[in-house]
Amino acid sequence: MTITEANPGYKGYKYVGTRLIRPDGLEKVTGKARFAADLNLAGQLHGAVVRSPHAHARIVSIDTSRAEAMPGVKSVITGDDFPSVDPGHRQYDMCVNIIARDKVFYEGHAVAAVAASTLEQARAAAAAVEVEYEALQAVLTIDEAMADDAPVLHSHMLTRGAEPPAEAPSNVASVTRFSGGDLEAGFAEADFVVEREFSTKPVHQGYIEPHACVADTGQDGHTTIWCSSQGHFNVRSSTATLLGWENTRIKVVPAEIGGGFGGKTTIYLEPLAAALSSQAGRPVKMVMTRSEVFRATGPAPCAKIRVKFGARSDGAIVAADAHLIYSNGAYQGAGGMLGAMTVFESYKIPNFAVEALDVVVNTARSAAYRAPAAPLTAFATETVLDEIAEELGIDAMDLRLKNAVKEGDPSTMGFPLARVGFAECLEAIRSHPHFSAPLGPNQGRGLAAGYWFNIGESSSAIVNLNEDGTATVVTGSPDIGGSRASMALMAAEELGIDPHDIRPVVGDTEAVGFTDITEGSRATFATGRAVVEACRNMVIELRGRAATMMEAEVGDIDWVDGHAVYTGDGDSEGKEPLSLAVIAGKAKRTGGPLTATGSLEAHGAGPSFTVHLCDVEVDPETGVVSIVRYTAAQDAGTAIHPSYVEGQIQGGVAQGVGWALNEEYIYDSDGVMENPGFLDYRVPVASDLPMIDAVIVEVPNPAHPYGVRGVGEAGIVPPIPAVANAIHSATGCRIRDLPMSPVRVLEAITAAGARANGG
């Protein structure tokens, strides 16, 4: 189902908006696609990582002699094999996260690595590396981190943004404050004020492909790394930083990526593999086990959130105050900052204040996860809005429509919003049959909205025309959700040739210009713009070649539907339209190969709004929640490939539902993760979900030639509050702590029953 705003250009598109079979699909359904762990090089060694059994400890000594003497072992490295890094360095956290130096900060923290002829030998040698630790008290929760007598993880950590400036180190990495209007006056104006607290647990991105790479250092020191990442240029620079190498000493070749969701925007193994390969003079392959993925790679931050809203009896939100504390794991992170930027962003609130803290604890360093921080702030805001609607007797949809931000309204950060499609998404849900469908016994319905700002950043593209009239489009964006298909469609639209005649590929760091990470829902927006620019440059070239062939002036040649068309006033004899294929076939005779580039820093990423509607059924005796119906409307700007827009929405919903109901990191009292596997870290399985009706709303982004807004992230924002509001609708219970597992839901139902009986 697609709802399109009146947009004169849209209907004119020939290829944009069609459901092309993805160009990389055939390899993926036949098992031929090469993911990172699928590459094997001749003479390759296997690496294994020595990981800390302690959540917090000082490394007293590391003795690698026994490991080095073991059969098959070619290289053993520790933090001492890498250049020292200053805490003030921009990438300090990443560097010491990849291999610990003086201290370990979480169970699973890498302290050494081994390369040996076989994986079994490498693992055996890793087990033989003797590390002496002085165990320190582990700080596992936000409350523990902020206690007055809390052990300080990082002696250099002074709270950024503190007023007055912090003088003593603490576990609070930063403070962010936003405000607008007059909070006190706003609350004074309110007829109803509600204040609530929320808490969540760390969750993992849960990509099915574990991190993997192969590094091969040649005799000249030049190193090639094949790996799965969301950004191979970032892998190159990060690896170089850690090793103290020049960037250009490394080439990174992107393998197919088996899911990332933000978790593969940072790196873990590549510098270790490069260092081992450099020492051993052999290629080194490293693949994480699932347990390593859970214990040592990026969970999303967890948070404690307190929000206070004031509303007038007519439903206008007049004041809001939020206090957010995000735990980012062992190093500073941006959870709180991003939470502060999203908590009130969906609604026009004249008087507001946000204070957000980012704290560190002895758990794995958090990484980005799809709309980082926003699902948690939405959990708070959207469930409290539901309560306000209930209290004031206003329909939850009407309350949101009344307060929804629109073009020109000030963002939390002050600037006026460009054209956004929030109201359109709300209306799309209101007019959907789901909105008024009857509910069965023990069922409830929840509504929630979400917002994500999306980013632009740098992208590069190259278009090469082949002599048969087909095109190769090379970009630097790893394809994490079908972006090659959308690149082919945009290029086809620009060049006027069939998208099947376009082969989109992801180039390595030496084959295409610098391109930032595929993150922030930016690939189709920013890299798409680079492709469009490259194609437009190609069309200029094609017109010139056609002018040569027609003996005409280039200004008299237009590009129409894949053909150079003479439009001049002169004699049109011998100036019949020339197809791209004909021009490409004669390229040698008209000036040489046809190639064009597009490189840009993409400004104007447009935010994506989304509104979800969820029906649940709750077993009142066991607390088990079943998702029985789900509809999600999201503003895609323009859907270049509707199937993959729907896929992004549906995937976001599934992840959000998992986060809402059952996903959580469980630690024992020493900070050891108790559920580092897919059996007890419960991502939703097929039978846990219904069909997810994805409604694409299209309010074009003026900053993109086809109106694209990124769609990758916003979909994960509303599910948690949508589920929470649906559980309330079914049971009367408000649950404000994640996950809303059967245990927690039954506790709430039982407590409510006791209150009812007692009263």
Add this chain to the structure above:
Amino acid sequence: MAVRVHLSSNLRGPTGGVAEIEGSGANVGALIGDLERQYPGLGDALRSGVSVVIDGLLIAHPQYYRLADGAQVFFVPQSAGG
């Protein structure tokens, strides 16, 4: 170029809480230099981790972005994504 500068509320320390100020510069880098002269400390605050929004366009790395006379420049924290 004389422009109107809007600071997101987390960036107003050096201005003593003032949200809207005047500045000038041919591009955003020059503007930041001018603002630093007016409000010591503000330059540092605006040089890292900060994006601007001009005419509705979010610009992540704005140093050389050219300013038109009378432009409205909003300094905001840099966003990220997953």
Add this chain to the structure above:
Amino acid sequence: MTRVHVTCTINGDPAEFLCDGGQTLLDALRDEVGLTGVKEGCGTGDCGACSVMMDGRLLCSCLVLAAEAEGSDVSTVEGMASGDELHPLQQCFLEGAALQCGICTPGFLVAAEALLERNPDPTETEVRYALAGNLCRCTGYDKIVRSVMAAARSINAGAGSGH
């Protein structure tokens, strides 16, 4: 270390490989035979990415010792298409956009094929439960389930017209 010599049939062809006694069928298929379409997502039988058929049974190859394959008939995603012609499931996955990153796709295809052999006309619920052993983190399963049902229809229509 003495390696075990295994003789079996893989995707219809006679095959031989050497493996260690403790090596799993997953590792042997990937590292000894070169069938890297079989993926490891967890190594504990919880994600289904390594699904293969062995003697007519759908298995997680990470939970099977390679030595056990002696004399058996193994099939993987690499054997699904016949020549140039994709299996209807593969075709429907492509047309239905049932894959995003694609790492889970081989396991889903093999498991779905096993399902349709057992139950040629499954309901949505039957598809969801039959594929519950295969994790997908990208798609929310919607398009996978639809594509499996579309493939069932396509196969049944083909069977009807052919006879």
Add this chain to the structure above:
Amino acid sequence: MRYESPTTVAEAVELLGSEPHARVYAGATDLIPQIRSGRPEPTVMVDLKHIDRLCAITSTAAGFTVGAAAPTADICADGALAAEFPGLVEASGLIGSDQIQNRSSWGGNLANASPAADTPPSLVANCARAVIAGPDGERTVLAAEVATGPGRTSLTPGEFIVEFELDRPPARTADAYLRLTPRTEMDIAVVGAAVRISLDAQGRVADAAVALGAVAPTVVRVADAEAALIGREPAGDALAAVEAAAAAAADPIDDKRGTVAYRRQVAGVLARRAVATAAERAAEPQRGDRP
């Protein structure tokens, strides 16, 4: 590590007795992950799945004999078994995914001695017997006597379960199994409840077995629930009594999968529901026709 696939029980006994670190290899759905996670590797894996007796499902006049290594997928596909023991077959169908079902077995599920295993409560409720082979020959014990604690069994070194014997149930008898998991599939029971009910001609409970899983180190028979049912209609107060008795009999722990309070409360709920389902099934007309 060596892999052996004997074809007779005697050969398997011989192989298991030949080396101290020999291990039984059946479905291996727990064994292989354990080895991968660093547990010591056995020196020899003795695959029992090539022994016909261990994989056979046989119906006799007296009842059923089910090989200890018969895949639960085969058990679920056996219509005759499902007709007589619907609950036990349901429990068998809940272990992991279809992929796991092609490997998992009653023998493995019981000998693994996980308190949360799905089939042991139903085996206990149906008074299944386990035939065990070992260096001293074969012996037969109640399935209830095999697991003695988490990961511990009464099997002595070199012994393994060959098959299970189930007596054909009397008339108007049926069983049921319910379990609670946060996910619909691919999960470990937080609580499991198996019930077998025999009704008399008047629809009152003549015999009852109520067994709980995942709420104690081993399967718990809830004698008070059984007593509360005998002689009464399986409804109303009797069901309430079952719920209370099951909750009281549960002796669970707090762990990553659930809390003590939750497991107690839900043990009662599931026991009550399982009694209702088993009784409904027992009252089905076709079950009254039996001799």
